[in-house]
Amino acid sequence: MPDYRAHFDFDIRFANGGGLRGEGFRLDVSSADISSDDLELLLVSHLGLALVGSVAISDVRIVEEPHRGSRGVEAVDPHRPHRIVDLSHPIRAGLVTYPGLPAPTITPHLTREDSRAKYAPGTEFAMDILTMIGNTGTYLDSPFHRYAGGTDLAGLELSSLVGLRAEVFHLEDAWDAANRGIRPEMLADRDVRGAAVLLHTGWDRWFGQPEYGSGAPFLTGEGAQWLVEAGAALVGIDSVNIDDTESGGERPAHSLLLGAGVHVVEHLTNLGEVPARGARFTAAPPAVEGFGTFPVRAFAEIG
Template identity: 55%
Template structure:
């Protein structure tokens, strides 16, 4: 079974306050294509202008560090066909070490389920969201997690300006981050494979992904 874990990208949608929504357009309409192709043959070629942090997206180390691997340099082995683990956030905004007690996260895609995705597309999504506590991020890095994801606005607390400890710790350790996941309640605690590969864009640190899980 394949489980969808991504939000749909639509014209004008707002993923994060201050980040412009995507603009969808047309390079070649079906009507105009009739002048290019044989009779009865038509195509549509669309365009999209979007900020890289739109919808469900991946952060690579280059997002935080100028010399870190970018979208074209992070190997697929860090982004696809990873053994997955769902961690329940519990009560409170900060997801701390208690949520990970007794778990083996080495080499796994660790997906933190907060349930905050239920607010996606509404003003409530932008304030008071759950996030990963710095000590939990440090533990995940130390334990060798392969990737960390969350179904919330940000893996760090916002809107405070300044440090972003979870991003700083995880990306320094070469651990990609997936934010704005959805549908994690459809997954078992473990026993699935996680996929979240973006296009190979050189010089960029983030990009939307079609995140999904495969359950045997």
């Protein structure tokens, strides 16, 4: 079933004086035939307003668009079948994940042909050696990645990596080349305590291409601080880095999030297929001692 959003103007008057007006407002709706009365109530609920005296909406258009997480609208249709969305980029020999870092190589330790002499007739195996930097493909940063005394991959609690409530912020149209930073104001309309906050920017469309390495959206230091204070458990992004790599070496998002024990997952993909709310997110790396970053098979469970 498709998702719908209402586009409209509104004028709200409060019972104790004053008012609030909006132009070109957009709001998730449960169906294409929502009534004006229900839309007015949904608007008040979404904005969290009290003592509303009257609501007038005008120029209403119902458009088929993915939901963005408006409060008061069920994020996942309970009648939809359970499905899993893969949020990871495949790793292959020669893949350039981050410009300037080495690409992985895959070499044989035991070929199928050579193995035939070691096993019974009709039995063969392939054993290969994968050489790669931890920052390859879709990967998770543990606190040890940033801080010498931080928790390494082996010390992470699985409960903080598996089946997390996902809050997906669909931000493809919320940033541009002049304002690439994701700020607190873009995130503050939802409760993210204990959640995996997934930032969908659409930048993954350039993954593996030269365009991926420059001009990318990122989480600002202020945005990271807000997420720490709001109690997020994990923050993921589908961009080249959660920080601005063109800032001269500063990494406030990494520093703040990992310093607070908030996991970071970079180079996600397919976030556009995950609803704003209602999914579960998993991204578990192997338990490697003395290591801070490693690829994950990240995925979302929906329904």
